[in-house]
Amino acid sequence: MQEQPKSYSNQRKYIGKVQGVIFDLAGTLIDFGAMAxxxxxxxxxxxxxxxxxxxxxxxxxxxxxxxxxxxxxxxxxxxxxxxxxxxxxxxxxxxxxxxxxxxxxxxxxxxxHADLVPDAIELAKHLLKQGIKLGINTDYSRSLVADLLPELHNKGLTTTSVVCANEVSRGRPYPHMSLKNAIELDVEHIHACVKVDDTEAGIEEGLNAGMWTVAVAVSGNKIGKRLEDWQALDKTQQDTLRSPVTIQLYRAGAHYVIDTIKDLPACLTDIEQRLKRGEKP
Amino acid sequence: MQEQPKSYSNQRKYIGKVQGVIFDLAGTLIDFGAMAxxxxxxxxxxxxxxxxxxxxxxxxxxxxxxxxxxxxxxxxxxxxxxxxxxxxxxxxxxxxxxxxxxxxxxxxxxxxHADLVPDAIELAKHLLKQGIKLGINTDYSRSLVADLLPELHNKGLTTTSVVCANEVSRGRPYPHMSLKNAIELDVEHIHACVKVDDTEAGIEEGLNAGMWTVAVAVSGNKIGKRLEDWQALDKTQQDTLRSPVTIQLYRAGAHYVIDTIKDLPACLTDIEQRLKRGEKP
Amino acid sequence: MQEQPKSYSNQRKYIGKVQGVIFDLAGTLIDFGAMAxxxxxxxxxxxxxxxxxxxxxxxxxxxxxxxxxxxxxxxxxxxxxxxxxxxxxxxxxxxxxxxxxxxxxxxxxxxxHADLVPDAIELAKHLLKQGIKLGINTDYSRSLVADLLPELHNKGLTTTSVVCANEVSRGRPYPHMSLKNAIELDVEHIHACVKVDDTEAGIEEGLNAGMWTVAVAVSGNKIGKRLEDWQALDKTQQDTLRSPVTIQLYRAGAHYVIDTIKDLPACLTDIEQRLKRGEKP
Amino acid sequence: MQEQPKSYSNQRKYIGKVQGVIFDLAGTLIDFGAMAxxxxxxxxxxxxxxxxxxxxxxxxxxxxxxxxxxxxxxxxxxxxxxxxxxxxxxxxxxxxxxxxxxxxxxxxxxxxHADLVPDAIELAKHLLKQGIKLGINTDYSRSLVADLLPELHNKGLTTTSVVCANEVSRGRPYPHMSLKNAIELDVEHIHACVKVDDTEAGIEEGLNAGMWTVAVAVSGNKIGKRLEDWQALDKTQQDTLRSPVTIQLYRAGAHYVIDTIKDLPACLTDIEQRLKRGEKP
Amino acid sequence: MQEQPKSYSNQRKYIGKVQGVIFDLAGTLIDFGAMAxxxxxxxxxxxxxxxxxxxxxxxxxxxxxxxxxxxxxxxxxxxxxxxxxxxxxxxxxxxxxxxxxxxxxxxxxxxxHADLVPDAIELAKHLLKQGIKLGINTDYSRSLVADLLPELHNKGLTTTSVVCANEVSRGRPYPHMSLKNAIELDVEHIHACVKVDDTEAGIEEGLNAGMWTVAVAVSGNKIGKRLEDWQALDKTQQDTLRSPVTIQLYRAGAHYVIDTIKDLPACLTDIEQRLKRGEKP
Amino acid sequence: MQEQPKSYSNQRKYIGKVQGVIFDLAGTLIDFGAMAxxxxxxxxxxxxxxxxxxxxxxxxxxxxxxxxxxxxxxxxxxxxxxxxxxxxxxxxxxxxxxxxxxxxxxxxxxxxHADLVPDAIELAKHLLKQGIKLGINTDYSRSLVADLLPELHNKGLTTTSVVCANEVSRGRPYPHMSLKNAIELDVEHIHACVKVDDTEAGIEEGLNAGMWTVAVAVSGNKIGKRLEDWQALDKTQQDTLRSPVTIQLYRAGAHYVIDTIKDLPACLTDIEQRLKRGEKP
CATH class of the missing domain: 1.10.150.240 (Putative phosphatase; domain 2)
Structure with a gap:
C-alpha cells in the first residue's frame, strides 16, 4: 500500500464567482430611510x-x-x-x-414608500450582466408585499426569489429566510451568496446562513432619513449621523458597510478576489 | 470624533455547540452496504x-x-x-x-433493507442527550420512504426533518436538501450543522451548504458489502477494501472519514473544539 | 431568546491607515553610517x-x-x-x-554627524501629506539631543514625539520607548504605528510594542560606512556588505528590510494593504 | 553567496507567559454594579x-x-x-x-462604593503567585482616587501601576491609558498584557493597545445592580439581564466575557495556550 | 537579562522566486494525449x-x-x-x-510520440529568461528515454535534471523522484519548486515533496486524445471531456489545473505572489 | 453540468505521523560540546x-x-x-x-569524541518503537566517518540513512543533504521529517527542505562545553550561557529549541498534534 489512508486531509474551498445577492426591502432596496x-x-x-x-x-x-x-x-x-x-x-x-x-x-x-433607492435599476442590470441572480427577503408578510412586487417588476427589477417572514418558522437573526432564498436562487455553494441589509438583525441573518454580508448605512432605518432630507444635510452633518451607524453595523459583523446599494459592485469584486484567495465569509 | 468609523472590521464567528446532524439514509443510517x-x-x-x-x-x-x-x-x-x-x-x-x-x-x-446500521439507536439517544436534532436527506423520493419512516420511528429513531430529492429543484451535490434540513432543524447558524454521508456527492452537498461533513466508509455504497459479509472478512481484506474508499472520501473534502456512524460522537466532540478555537468548516 | 449569548465571538481588527512612524536617530534618520x-x-x-x-x-x-x-x-x-x-x-x-x-x-x-540621511525631508513631507505623524526614539539621553532637535527642526523635520532612553525605565529591546511615542503621537491603535530602526534591538523594541517594523540596512551601524564611503563602493562590494546585514535584520523579525528611509513609502503602502486584508503586525 | 538575502522572512511571535493584567476600577475591581x-x-x-x-x-x-x-x-x-x-x-x-x-x-x-468585588483578594494572590503584575486604569481623575488607593492597598491589593484619565491626553477608547500601564508594568511584549473592563469603551481601549481583553458582564455598569440585588434574582432573571450585555461586550471585540473577575484565571490559562500556539490577540 | 529566551518563536518563510520547474514527460511535456x-x-x-x-x-x-x-x-x-x-x-x-x-x-x-506539446520551446525560453531551471521526472526507465533526451535537446529543450522511475526506490506518489530533481536543480528551498503533471499520482508526488503543483488536463492521459483529435472537437465536446478531469485533478490537491503547459507562466506569477505574501504550498 | 470545474480548490495536507528524524552528528548525536x-x-x-x-x-x-x-x-x-x-x-x-x-x-x-550524547540509545529505542526511522547527515566527509559509523552501530544506534557533505553538490544551509536523507528514509511526505541540529546552518538546511526542525542548545558547538564541564556549572552559569544561544537558534527559525536530544520525544508529540490540526512546518 503506497499511501496511509488517514494521513491526508483535503480541504475543499469554493473559489468561484458570486452567484446570488439577497436584498432586504425597506431601507435597503426600496424606501430610502425606511419610512413605511x-x-x-x-x-x-x-x-x-x-x-x-x-x-x-x-x-x-x-x-x-x-x-x-x-x-x-x-x-x-x-x-x-x-x-x-x-x-x-x-x-x-x-x-x-x-x-x-x-x-x-x-x-x-x-x-x-415603494420608490427604489437611487441606482437600483442600474445595479440590477449590472448583476444580470454578471450572471448574478437577485433575491429578496423581508420582515413584511407575503400579503403586505403582494401588490408591491409586481410594481417593482414593472420598474425593471426582476427577482428570482422572494421570501417573507411569515413563510419561515423563525425570523431574523435566524438564518431561515436567507437559506430559503439560497435554495430558490439555485446557488452551487452558500459562499456564493451575499446578503445586503440595513439592520443588525439582517446582517446577522446573513452571517448565520454562512454568507458574505454588506450593510447599507445611509438609506436604512438606523439613520432613518428620507433621501431629500439626507441630501439637504451638509457633509459634516452627514458624517455625524453616519459614523455611529457604521460602527454599529461593523460590530454586528458586516463584511462591508457602504452608504447605499449603489456602492455594491465594488464589494462584489472584492468578495470574488477573496474567494479566489481561498477566504471564507 | 474618537474613532474612524471604517478603521475597524469585526469578524463574527460561531463558537457554540453542534445543533443538528443530517444523515443520508441508504449506506449511512440504514441498509448497511447500500444494497437496496x-x-x-x-x-x-x-x-x-x-x-x-x-x-x-x-x-x-x-x-x-x-x-x-x-x-x-x-x-x-x-x-x-x-x-x-x-x-x-x-x-x-x-x-x-x-x-x-x-x-x-x-x-x-x-x-x-430498512435495518438500521448497528448502534444507530444508541447514537440517536446520544444526540438527544446532547440537545442535537436529527435530520435525514435522501436521494429517494418521498413516496419511496413513506412506509419506511414510520418504521424507523417505531424502532426509536426520532427525526426533526426529512428532505427527499423530489422536494427540491436540484439534487446532490447541490446544497438544496441540506439547506432545507437546516431550516427545518431550526439551527441558529449553518456552522452548527454536520452532514453525514457515504458518497462523494453527499459529502459535497454538505460542504456546499457550508456545513461540517463526516463520511462513512465501511457501511456505504463504495464498499457495498452487507454487514455479515463485511464481518466475515479478515482484517487485511477489510483494510484492502477500505483504504481506497477512505482516500476517495477524503478527496471529496470530508472533514472526517469513519467506518460507520457508531464512530460519530468523537467527531462531534472534535468539531465543537474546532468551533471554539474559531475554525470554520 | 433568539441568540445564545456565548455562541458568537467577534474578532475586531484595525483596518485603517498608518498614523505614526517612529524613527531611530543615528544610522536611521541622521548620521549615515552611525559614526557618532x-x-x-x-x-x-x-x-x-x-x-x-x-x-x-x-x-x-x-x-x-x-x-x-x-x-x-x-x-x-x-x-x-x-x-x-x-x-x-x-x-x-x-x-x-x-x-x-x-x-x-x-x-x-x-x-x-547631525546630517539627515538623503531624502529625509522629502520623506517627512510625504508623511505629512499622508496625515502620518512623525516620532523619534533614541538610545541617546535627552541632554545629548537637546541641541540637535532644534537643528533638525530648522532643516524642516517636524516631530510630534521624541523619547530618549533616560526617560523610560528600560531601554531596547523593551517596548517602553515606542509605547511612550505611541501615546504622544495620539494614535488610535497600536497597529497603526511603524517603527524604523537600523539595529536588531530597535526592531525588537517595535515588535514588542506590537508595531510594524522596517529595518534600514545600508545607512546603519551594522554596515557602519559614511555615505561617501558607501557610494564609492562598486555594486559587488555593496552586495557583499549588505547581504549578511539584511539577513540579520530579517532574523530579528523586521517586516521589511530596505536600504535607507528613502525606500520607506513603498513599505507603508504595503502595510496599509496588509491591514486592509485583516493582517496584524 | 549561499542565500539570497531577501528570500526569507522571519515572523517573530511572543509565545511566553502573561506578565500584566490591567483592571478598570468601578464595576470591575471594586463597586459591584458601578453604583458610585x-x-x-x-x-x-x-x-x-x-x-x-x-x-x-x-x-x-x-x-x-x-x-x-x-x-x-x-x-x-x-x-x-x-x-x-x-x-x-x-x-x-x-x-x-x-x-x-x-x-x-x-x-x-x-x-x-470602595468594596472590592468578591474574590478580588484571592485573584490578586493568584496573580502574584503566577508572577503576573497588577495594574489599574480608570476614568476617575487622580484626585478622586487619592484616598481610595491606600484603602485598597490596606485590604491586600498591591498594584504596580495606576493610570488615571486625567494623566493622558485622550481617554477611552484611545489606547493611551493601557499603554502607559504597560510601560509601568515593565512588560516585555504588549501581547503579554490583558485588559479587564466592564464597558465597551474599556474593551476597545485594550484592543487598541494590542492587548488581550476580558469583559465582566455581571458586576459592571451595563447591568448596574448591587451585589445583593443581583444575588436576590433567580436564575432566569439573571439570564435575561446578562444575555444582551454579554452579546454587546462580545460585539465590542472582547476575547472573553465572564461574570466577574473571579472567573479570570481560566481566561489567563487559555490565553497562555493561545500564545503558545502562535496566536496574537 | 532583557529577554526570556523561550518567549519568542521565529517563523522563517521562503518569500523568494520560483527556482525550478519539474515536468512529467508523456502527456505533460511531450506526447499530447499520452499515446505512447x-x-x-x-x-x-x-x-x-x-x-x-x-x-x-x-x-x-x-x-x-x-x-x-x-x-x-x-x-x-x-x-x-x-x-x-x-x-x-x-x-x-x-x-x-x-x-x-x-x-x-x-x-x-x-x-x-516524442513531439513536444505546443509552445513547449517558448515556455522553456521563458523559464530560462526568468532564471528558472527545468527538470524532468518520468515513470519511464532510463533506458527508455536514452534516445529521447538528446532529441529533445536538439529541439531546444535544455534540462538541468532528469530522474527516471528506476533510479529511486519508490515511484509516485512517493516524493522520491521530485526530491532527487530538487537536489539536482540546486534549489535553495523546496518551496521554490513547482511540479507539473497530468496524473493524480504525479500531482501527489509533488505535494508529498512539499512543492507547488500544476496539473495539465487537456494534453494528458486522463483525456487521452491526440492534439489533432482534441482540436477537431467543438467547444461543448471539449468542455464535456475536460470538466470531470479538471475536478479529479483538483481533488488530488493540484494548486492549479490548466489546459496545457502553454498556460504555465500565469501560474508561476501567481505562485511568486503567494510566496511573497507568506503562503506555503 | 452540476459543478463548475474551476469553482473549487482542494488543499491537501499531511496529517499523519512523523516518519523520519535526521540528526546532525557532532554536537547533536555524538561529541557533546562539538570538541572534535x-x-x-x-x-x-x-x-x-x-x-x-x-x-x-x-x-x-x-x-x-x-x-x-x-x-x-x-x-x-x-x-x-x-x-x-x-x-x-x-x-x-x-x-x-x-x-x-x-x-x-x-x-x-x-x-x-565518538561518545554518544547521554540517552541517545534510549531515544533510538523510542524512535524504533514509534516506527520512526533514524537518519544522519554531517559536514564531515564520508571517509572521515567510515570508522565511526560501525562503532555507533555497535553501541546500538541503527541508522537507515547517512549523508555526508561530500556526497551532495552543496552543503548547508542548502537542503540537499536532508532531501537525500528523506529519499533514503523512504518517507511518504516531506512534512513527516524532522531535522535536529546544533547550528543555524543545520536548522536552515532542514527548513529549506520543508521539514520540522529542532535545535539543541546545550550539547552543541555554540556553547562548546564538554559534558563534564557543563555539568560542573551552577544553574546561573548554565542559564547565562544558554540564553543567547537559545535566542540565536530560535532566530534561525527552529520550531523548537531544547537542551539535548534527550528532550526530543516531547517535540515529536507536539509536532504530530500540529500535523493533525492541519499545520505545516
Whole structure:
C-alpha cells in the first residue's frame, strides 16, 4: 500500500464567482430611510388622536409590528396620552384592536414608500450582466408585499426569489429566510451568496446562513432619513449621523458597510478576489 | 470624533455547540452496504431474464434511477442480452416500461433493507442527550420512504426533518436538501450543522451548504458489502477494501472519514473544539 | 431568546491607515553610517593616546556607553595599551573618569554627524501629506539631543514625539520607548504605528510594542560606512556588505528590510494593504 | 553567496507567559454594579430637589461627568423639573455650578462604593503567585482616587501601576491609558498584557493597545445592580439581564466575557495556550 | 537579562522566486494525449492477434507496465481472446514473455510520440529568461528515454535534471523522484519548486515533496486524445471531456489545473505572489 | 453540468505521523560540546608550535576545514605567531600543507569524541518503537566517518540513512543533504521529517527542505562545553550561557529549541498534534 489512508486531509474551498445577492426591502432596496413602518405606526395612533414622535419609533427593539404596538402602549408618555384620551389605561383588547387597525395603514405606507433607492435599476442590470441572480427577503408578510412586487417588476427589477417572514418558522437573526432564498436562487455553494441589509438583525441573518454580508448605512432605518432630507444635510452633518451607524453595523459583523446599494459592485469584486484567495465569509 | 468609523472590521464567528446532524439514509443510517438500489435494478432486469452483475451496478455514475436504467440498457453486455432475449435492440419505449417496472421493486427493496446500521439507536439517544436534532436527506423520493419512516420511528429513531430529492429543484451535490434540513432543524447558524454521508456527492452537498461533513466508509455504497459479509472478512481484506474508499472520501473534502456512524460522537466532540478555537468548516 | 449569548465571538481588527512612524536617530534618520558613537569612543581614548580600531567598536554588544567603555577597558589589546601607557591595569576609578570624559566628546560627535540621511525631508513631507505623524526614539539621553532637535527642526523635520532612553525605565529591546511615542503621537491603535530602526534591538523594541517594523540596512551601524564611503563602493562590494546585514535584520523579525528611509513609502503602502486584508503586525 | 538575502522572512511571535493584567476600577475591581457615578449624579440633583431615575443615568453615552451633567440638563424631563423648581430653563452658569457641586459628591460616592468585588483578594494572590503584575486604569481623575488607593492597598491589593484619565491626553477608547500601564508594568511584549473592563469603551481601549481583553458582564455598569440585588434574582432573571450585555461586550471585540473577575484565571490559562500556539490577540 | 529566551518563536518563510520547474514527460511535456503507453500495449497484443480497445487501457490503475500486462491478461475479454487464440488460459510464462515482448514496442512508441506539446520551446525560453531551471521526472526507465533526451535537446529543450522511475526506490506518489530533481536543480528551498503533471499520482508526488503543483488536463492521459483529435472537437465536446478531469485533478490537491503547459507562466506569477505574501504550498 | 470545474480548490495536507528524524552528528548525536573540530585544528597548529585559543575557533564563520585553516592563517595573532616561528608570513603552499596535515588529526579527533550524547540509545529505542526511522547527515566527509559509523552501530544506534557533505553538490544551509536523507528514509511526505541540529546552518538546511526542525542548545558547538564541564556549572552559569544561544537558534527559525536530544520525544508529540490540526512546518 503506497499511501496511509488517514494521513491526508483535503480541504475543499469554493473559489468561484458570486452567484446570488439577497436584498432586504425597506431601507435597503426600496424606501430610502425606511419610512413605511414609522408612518404606519404613527397613522395608527393618529386615529386615536395620539401623536408619537419619530425617535421613539426608531428605537423600538423589535421589527415585529405586534410587539412594536405593545411596546408603544407600555411606554410612559403613550400610555399617559391614552389615559388622557380614554380615561383609562390601555387594555389587552385595545392592543388587539390596534393590531387589526394597523394592517391597512401598513399596506398603504408600504406602497407609499415603494420608490427604489437611487441606482437600483442600474445595479440590477449590472448583476444580470454578471450572471448574478437577485433575491429578496423581508420582515413584511407575503400579503403586505403582494401588490408591491409586481410594481417593482414593472420598474425593471426582476427577482428570482422572494421570501417573507411569515413563510419561515423563525425570523431574523435566524438564518431561515436567507437559506430559503439560497435554495430558490439555485446557488452551487452558500459562499456564493451575499446578503445586503440595513439592520443588525439582517446582517446577522446573513452571517448565520454562512454568507458574505454588506450593510447599507445611509438609506436604512438606523439613520432613518428620507433621501431629500439626507441630501439637504451638509457633509459634516452627514458624517455625524453616519459614523455611529457604521460602527454599529461593523460590530454586528458586516463584511462591508457602504452608504447605499449603489456602492455594491465594488464589494462584489472584492468578495470574488477573496474567494479566489481561498477566504471564507 | 474618537474613532474612524471604517478603521475597524469585526469578524463574527460561531463558537457554540453542534445543533443538528443530517444523515443520508441508504449506506449511512440504514441498509448497511447500500444494497437496496442494487437489488431493485437486478430484480427489474431479472423479470426480463437478464442477469446484471453487481460490480456493474456499483459503478453507475448517477444515483437517478431513470438515468441508471438508461445507462444499463446502453451498456454492451446488457444490450446484447436484451437482443438475445427479444431479437432486437432495446427501444425508447422499452426504457420507459422498465422505468415503470422498476418502482415496485425499489419500494420492496427499500423495505427489505430498512435495518438500521448497528448502534444507530444508541447514537440517536446520544444526540438527544446532547440537545442535537436529527435530520435525514435522501436521494429517494418521498413516496419511496413513506412506509419506511414510520418504521424507523417505531424502532426509536426520532427525526426533526426529512428532505427527499423530489422536494427540491436540484439534487446532490447541490446544497438544496441540506439547506432545507437546516431550516427545518431550526439551527441558529449553518456552522452548527454536520452532514453525514457515504458518497462523494453527499459529502459535497454538505460542504456546499457550508456545513461540517463526516463520511462513512465501511457501511456505504463504495464498499457495498452487507454487514455479515463485511464481518466475515479478515482484517487485511477489510483494510484492502477500505483504504481506497477512505482516500476517495477524503478527496471529496470530508472533514472526517469513519467506518460507520457508531464512530460519530468523537467527531462531534472534535468539531465543537474546532468551533471554539474559531475554525470554520 | 433568539441568540445564545456565548455562541458568537467577534474578532475586531484595525483596518485603517498608518498614523505614526517612529524613527531611530543615528544610522536611521541622521548620521549615515552611525559614526557618532564610534567617533566619540575613539576620541575619548585618543585623549589617553590609545588608538581603538573601528571594527572593535562596531562589535560591542551593547548600546549603553557606560557598558561600552567597560567592555573596551576589559578587552585584551586595550587593557594592554593602557598598561603600556600608565604602567598599571585600568582601575574602576579610571572607568568612572572615562565615563565623565566621554560625554563632551559624545555631544560634539552627535552634532558633527547631525546630517539627515538623503531624502529625509522629502520623506517627512510625504508623511505629512499622508496625515502620518512623525516620532523619534533614541538610545541617546535627552541632554545629548537637546541641541540637535532644534537643528533638525530648522532643516524642516517636524516631530510630534521624541523619547530618549533616560526617560523610560528600560531601554531596547523593551517596548517602553515606542509605547511612550505611541501615546504622544495620539494614535488610535497600536497597529497603526511603524517603527524604523537600523539595529536588531530597535526592531525588537517595535515588535514588542506590537508595531510594524522596517529595518534600514545600508545607512546603519551594522554596515557602519559614511555615505561617501558607501557610494564609492562598486555594486559587488555593496552586495557583499549588505547581504549578511539584511539577513540579520530579517532574523530579528523586521517586516521589511530596505536600504535607507528613502525606500520607506513603498513599505507603508504595503502595510496599509496588509491591514486592509485583516493582517496584524 | 549561499542565500539570497531577501528570500526569507522571519515572523517573530511572543509565545511566553502573561506578565500584566490591567483592571478598570468601578464595576470591575471594586463597586459591584458601578453604583458610585450614578449615586453622585443623583445626589447632585437631589440638592436641587430634582429626582433622576437610575435608568436615565445608565444610558448616558459618555463617562465624562461634565458631559453627563450637560446631557442631563438637556434632557426633557430634567429641564422641565428645573424650570418648575427655578422658574427658568437651566443656564450655562447653572451647568458650571453643577459641575462644581458634583465633585464632593463623587469623592464621597467613590469611597462609599470602595468594596472590592468578591474574590478580588484571592485573584490578586493568584496573580502574584503566577508572577503576573497588577495594574489599574480608570476614568476617575487622580484626585478622586487619592484616598481610595491606600484603602485598597490596606485590604491586600498591591498594584504596580495606576493610570488615571486625567494623566493622558485622550481617554477611552484611545489606547493611551493601557499603554502607559504597560510601560509601568515593565512588560516585555504588549501581547503579554490583558485588559479587564466592564464597558465597551474599556474593551476597545485594550484592543487598541494590542492587548488581550476580558469583559465582566455581571458586576459592571451595563447591568448596574448591587451585589445583593443581583444575588436576590433567580436564575432566569439573571439570564435575561446578562444575555444582551454579554452579546454587546462580545460585539465590542472582547476575547472573553465572564461574570466577574473571579472567573479570570481560566481566561489567563487559555490565553497562555493561545500564545503558545502562535496566536496574537 | 532583557529577554526570556523561550518567549519568542521565529517563523522563517521562503518569500523568494520560483527556482525550478519539474515536468512529467508523456502527456505533460511531450506526447499530447499520452499515446505512447497505449500504443505499445496494443502493439504487444496485436502480435498475438488480440485487439485491446483504448478505453480499457486508459482505465488501468497502475503506470507500471508489468502490472498493466498482468491486469490485461486477467481481464475477462482479453483472457477469453487468448483462450480462443491459443486454446488455453494465459499462463505465468505467457505473462513473462509478454513483458519481454513489450519493451521494444515501448521504445518505438515513445520515439513515435516524442513531439513536444505546443509552445513547449517558448515556455522553456521563458523559464530560462526568468532564471528558472527545468527538470524532468518520468515513470519511464532510463533506458527508455536514452534516445529521447538528446532529441529533445536538439529541439531546444535544455534540462538541468532528469530522474527516471528506476533510479529511486519508490515511484509516485512517493516524493522520491521530485526530491532527487530538487537536489539536482540546486534549489535553495523546496518551496521554490513547482511540479507539473497530468496524473493524480504525479500531482501527489509533488505535494508529498512539499512543492507547488500544476496539473495539465487537456494534453494528458486522463483525456487521452491526440492534439489533432482534441482540436477537431467543438467547444461543448471539449468542455464535456475536460470538466470531470479538471475536478479529479483538483481533488488530488493540484494548486492549479490548466489546459496545457502553454498556460504555465500565469501560474508561476501567481505562485511568486503567494510566496511573497507568506503562503506555503 | 452540476459543478463548475474551476469553482473549487482542494488543499491537501499531511496529517499523519512523523516518519523520519535526521540528526546532525557532532554536537547533536555524538561529541557533546562539538570538541572534535576544535581539537583537530589546535593539534594541527600545535605541530607548528602555535597555540590557538578555543574562542577563536568557536567563532569561525564556516564549517569547511579548508576555509577554516585559511581564516586562521589570515588572523592577526596567528599570522604573527607563524612569522615568529618561521621568519616569514604563511604562504599559499603553507596553507596547502596544513590542509594535508589536518586530515589525520581530524580522523583521530572524531574517533576521540565518538561518545554518544547521554540517552541517545534510549531515544533510538523510542524512535524504533514509534516506527520512526533514524537518519544522519554531517559536514564531515564520508571517509572521515567510515570508522565511526560501525562503532555507533555497535553501541546500538541503527541508522537507515547517512549523508555526508561530500556526497551532495552543496552543503548547508542548502537542503540537499536532508532531501537525500528523506529519499533514503523512504518517507511518504516531506512534512513527516524532522531535522535536529546544533547550528543555524543545520536548522536552515532542514527548513529549506520543508521539514520540522529542532535545535539543541546545550550539547552543541555554540556553547562548546564538554559534558563534564557543563555539568560542573551552577544553574546561573548554565542559564547565562544558554540564553543567547537559545535566542540565536530560535532566530534561525527552529520550531523548537531544547537542551539535548534527550528532550526530543516531547517535540515529536507536539509536532504530530500540529500535523493533525492541519499545520505545516
Amino acid at each position: 413602518p414609522v408612518e404606519a405606526l404613527q397613522a395608527t395612533f393618529a386615529d386615536h388622536h395620539i401623536d408619537i414622535p419619530e425617535p421613539l419609533l426608531r428605537q423600538l427593539s423589535t421589527s415585529d409590528y405586534q410587539q412594536q404596538l405593545k411596546q408603544l402602549l407600555d411606554e410612559g408618555t403613550v400610555s399617559e396620552a391614552w389615559s388622557n384620551q380614554y380615561g383609562r389605561l390601555p387594555s389587552h383588547e385595545d392592543l388587539e384592536n390596534l393590531q387589526q387597525q394597523f394592517i391597512p395603514h401598513q399596506i398603504k405606507s408600504i406602497l407609499n | 438500489p442494487v437489488e431493485a435494478l437486478q430484480a427489474t432486469f431479472a423479470d426480463h431474464h437478464i442477469d446484471i452483475p453487481e460490480p456493474l451496478l456499483r459503478q453507475l455514475s448517477t444515483s437517478d434511477y431513470q438515468q441508471q436504467l438508461k445507462q444499463l440498457l446502453d451498456e454492451g453486455t446488457v444490450s446484447e442480452a436484451w437482443s438475445n432475449q427479444y431479437g432486437r435492440l432495446p427501444s425508447h419505449e422499452d426504457l420507459e416500461n422498465l422505468q415503470q417496472q422498476f418502482i415496485p421493486h425499489q419500494i420492496k427493496s427499500i423495505l427489505n | 558613537p564610534v567617533e566619540a569612543l575613539q576620541a575619548t581614548f585618543a585623549d589617553h593616546h590609545i588608538d581603538i580600531p573601528e571594527p572593535l567598536l562596531r562589535q560591542l554588544s551593547t548600546s549603553d556607553y557606560q557598558q561600552q567603555l567597560k567592555q573596551l577597558l576589559d578587552e585584551g589589546t586595550v587593557s594592554e595599551a593602557w598598561s603600556n601607557q600608565y604602567g598599571r591595569l585600568p582601575s574602576h576609578e579610571d572607568l568612572e573618569n572615562l565615563q565623565q570624559q566621554f560625554i563632551p566628546h559624545q555631544i560634539k560627535s552627535i552634532l558633527n | 457615578p450614578v449615586e453622585a449624579l443623583q445626589a447632585t440633583f437631589a440638592d436641587h430637589h430634582i429626582d433622576i431615575p437610575e435608568p436615565l443615568l445608565r444610558q448616558l453615552s459618555t463617562s465624562d461627568y461634565q458631559q453627563q451633567l450637560k446631557q442631563l440638563l438637556d434632557e426633557g424631563t430634567v429641564s422641565e423639573a428645573w424650570s418648575n423648581q427655578y422658574g427658568r430653563l437651566p443656564s450655562h452658569e447653572d451647568l458650571e455650578n453643577l459641575q462644581q457641586q458634583f465633585i464632593p459628591h463623587q469623592i464621597k460616592s467613590i469611597l462609599n | 503507453p497505449v500504443e505499445a500495449l496494443q502493439a504487444t497484443f496485436a502480435d498475438h492477434h488480440i485487439d485491446i480497445p483504448e478505453p480499457l487501457l486508459r482505465q488501468l490503475s497502475t503506470s507500471d507496465y508489468q502490472q498493466q500486462l498482468k491486469q490485461l491478461l486477467d481481464e475477462g475479454t482479453v483472457s477469453e481472446a487468448w483462450s480462443n487464440q491459443y486454446g488455453r488460459l494465459p499462463s505465468h510464462e505467457d505473462l513473462e514473455n509478454l513483458q519481454q515482448q513489450f519493451i521494444p514496442h515501448q521504445i518505438k512508441s515513445i520515439l513515435n | 573540530p576544535v581539537e583537530a585544528l589546535q593539534a594541527t597548529f600545535a605541530d607548528h608550535h602555535i597555540d590557538i585559543p578555543e574562542p577563536l575557533l568557536r567563532q569561525l564563520s564556516t564549517s569547511d576545514y579548508q576555509q577554516q585553516l585559511k581564516q586562521l592563517l589570515d588572523e592577526g595573532t596567528v599570522s604573527e605567531a607563524w612569522s615568529n616561528q618561521y621568519g616569514r608570513l604563511p604562504s599559499h603552499e603553507d596553507l596547502e600543507n596544513l590542509q594535508q596535515q589536518f586530515i589525520p588529526h581530524q580522523i583521530k579527533s572524531i574517533l576521540n
